[in-house]
Amino acid sequence: MECTSLWRTTAHQKLLALAxxxxxxxxxxxxxxxxxxxxxxxxxxxxxxHYATQRVDDRVLDALQELADELALxxxxxxxxxxxxMNRIVGxxxxxxxxxxxxxxxxxxxxxxxxxATAQAREQLARLxxxxxxxxxxxLDNGRGESFTTLINIGIGGSDLGPRSIxxxxxxxxxxxxxxxxxxxxxxxDAARVLGGVHLPTTLVSIVSKxxxxxxxxxxxxxxxxxxxxxxxEPSRHCIAVTGxxxxxxxxxxxxxxxxxxDSIGGRFSSSSMVGMVMLAFxxxxxxxxxxxxxxxxxxxxxxxxxxxxxxxxxLALIGIWNHNYLGYPTLxxxxxxxxxxxxxxxxxxxxxxxxxxxxxxxxxxxxGPTGPVLWGEPGTNGQHAFYQLxxxxxxxxxxxxxxxxxxxYGVDLxxxxxxxxxxxxxxxxxxxxxxxxxxQSANPNRVFPGNRPSSLLLGRxxxxxxxxxxxxxxxxxxxxxxxxxxxxxxxxxGVQLGKRLASRFLAAMAGSPSGVDSLTETFLTKMAESP
Ligand code: G6Q
Numbered sequence: 001m002e003c004t005s006l007w008r009t010t011a012h013q014k015l016l017a018l019a020x021x022x023x024x025x026x027x028x029x030x031x032x033x034x035x036x037x038x039x040x041x042x043x044x045x046x047x048x049x050h051y052a053t054q055r056v057d058d059r060v061l062d063a064l065q066e067l068a069d070e071l072a073l074x075x076x077x078x079x080x081x082x083x084x085x086m087n088r089i090v091g092x093x094x095x096x097x098x099x100x101x102x103x104x105x106x107x108x109x110x111x112x113x114x115x116x117a118t119a120q121a122r123e124q125l126a127r128l129x130x131x132x133x134x135x136x137x138x139x140l141d142n143g144r145g146e147s148f149t150t151l152i153n154i155g156i157g158g159s160d161l162g163p164r165s166i167x168x169x170x171x172x173x174x175x176x177x178x179x180x181x182x183x184x185x186x187x188x189x190d191a192a193r194v195l196g197g198v199h200l201p202t203t204l205v206s207i208v209s210k211x212x213x214x215x216x217x218x219x220x221x222x223x224x225x226x227x228x229x230x231x232x233x234e235p236s237r238h239c240i241a242v243t244g245x246x247x248x249x250x251x252x253x254x255x256x257x258x259x260x261x262x263d264s265i266g267g268r269f270s271s272s273s274m275v276g277m278v279m280l281a282f283x284x285x286x287x288x289x290x291x292x293x294x295x296x297x298x299x300x301x302x303x304x305x306x307x308x309x310x311x312x313x314x315x316l317a318l319i320g321i322w323n324h325n326y327l328g329y330p331t332l333x334x335x336x337x338x339x340x341x342x343x344x345x346x347x348x349x350x351x352x353x354x355x356x357x358x359x360x361x362x363x364x365x366x367x368x369g370p371t372g373p374v375l376w377g378e379p380g381t382n383g384q385h386a387f388y389q390l391x392x393x394x395x396x397x398x399x400x401x402x403x404x405x406x407x408x409x410y411g412v413d414l415x416x417x418x419x420x421x422x423x424x425x426x427x428x429x430x431x432x433x434x435x436x437x438x439x440x441q442s443a444n445p446n447r448v449f450p451g452n453r454p455s456s457l458l459l460g461r462x463x464x465x466x467x468x469x470x471x472x473x474x475x476x477x478x479x480x481x482x483x484x485x486x487x488x489x490x491x492x493x494x495g496v497q498l499g500k501r502l503a504s505r506f507l508a509a510m511a512g513s514p515s516g517v518d519s520l521t522e523t524f525l526t527k528m529a530e531s532p
Pocket of ligand 1: 156157158159208209210211212213214217266267268269354493496
């Protein structure tokens with residue numbers, strides 16, 4: 001299939017013209033016109049996207065549909081799910097791999113899209129299920145007759161952010177006798193803080209690294225192993241590995257168990273592989289972790305729909321492109337009105353910016369316009385008391401993707417001053433959408449709110465494991481669709497690799513490497529070592 005970028009389509013010209021006069025959300029009755037609030041929403045099995053507060057109308061949606069069709073976005077997504085080699089730059093040295101994170105959860109259908117990859121995922125899940133059953137039954141204990149109740153996850157980047165944000169989101173579903181902690185940063189205080197709060201004899205340590213070579217992770221592993229030894233414990237009885245098959249960490253002698261992930265699963269897309277599943281299944285129990293996979297699998301199938309008005313992740317991707325490439329807004333805020341999702345923007349920050357922060361297209365040519373936006377976010381209502389001032393009245397227009405749920409997770413609530421906390425949360429969320437869209441006129445220039453600040457809302461009933469899986473898959477598919485539209489390779493990360501290489505150079509110099517240090521490294525080190 002000949003892939004092209006949005007800048008070379010005929011729909012692009014239409015969208016440029018339409019962007020001269022986008023829908024005016026500040027006009028009287030604009031949000032109620034044409035049954036807009038009912039018409040501009042897109043439902044999937046577990047989430048609904050409300051986008052009446054975006055600066056779109058039917059003409060824009062039709063042009064976005066044309067864009068999706070011209071670029072064969074859905075066809076490319078289907079091919080990705082079926083094992084096409086998508087992680088590559090034509091004619092250049094590149095990772096040259098399939099992209100099959102979706103295969104990890106394609107377990108609920110008689111005919112998976114990529115049968116071999118799903119069979120591998122099933123095999124790993126079966127091993128995990130047995131491992132957890134052995135932990136639960138006491139067949140696998142700490143050698144002193146005590147069960148493991150705590151897990152420390154050591155990993156960084158893709159081996160930390162996604163799983164950690166999901167774990168945080170689902171803490172309300174954790175098994176009552178389980179605790180999970182994470183160590184990511186090579187800052188020794190990260191490990192010290194975690195180690196200070198756990199009972200090591202009943203602690204499992206899961207070291208997660210696809211490559212098995214990441215310096216931060218290997219260093220933290222040694223720190224924790226040393227702590228185990230100091231406590232009189234045998235590390236190989238406590239440490240498990242989640243790593244690429246045949247990586248340097250894939251060593252059954254050194255670990256109580258080794259679980260595998262595969263080349264076709266990128267780090268930032270690995271939450272539904274063993275990278276996320278070991279931690280989540282330990283914390284939530286196997287069945288709830290599988291429910292998380294089911295939610296993601298449902299969205300993966302829905303994302304193959306050709307009609308953008310019925311394909312939630314595709315529509316979210318295209319609205320994002322409308323805001324970024326046509327209305328010219330450089331950043332995107334993801335603001336969950338759910339405290340449980342407090343780490344989700346951090347995960348999306350990686351997943352989106354590492355995937356689509358690219359300047360070279362899949363043919364090795366410079367891109368012709370903006371690719372991935374700067375993504376950031378924090379939970380509401382906290383953010384309202386902080387940076388929302390800029391969202392409402394700043395000179396920079398920031399499109400917002402709100403996320404919310406009708407019901408809280410714990411159901412523990414109280415009516416105070418005539419409303420529950422959950423009602424207050426949703427009232428604030430809806431108010432923000434309306435305020436950003438319609439703005440406010442005032443004779444006092446300091447009280448003028450220009451409005452026309454676009455937002456949309458992903459709304460669910462309640463944040464359960466299944467819904468969390470769906471939410472993750474929505475964003476993963478959105479990122480993939482946008483990468484296809486810009487015709488970039490969303491699946492490599494040369495920017496991360498460069499940093500890793502240069503850090504090794506500095507470390508070698510700090511360790512007094514005899515092999516000679518280049519002058520930039522040497523001078524840099526000398527200058528930085530001078531006291532303030
Ligand atoms: C993710 C990136 C990067 C990676 C980390 C950890 O897509 O490649 O964030 O996940 O550098 O790598 P390892 O899992 O190999 O330790």
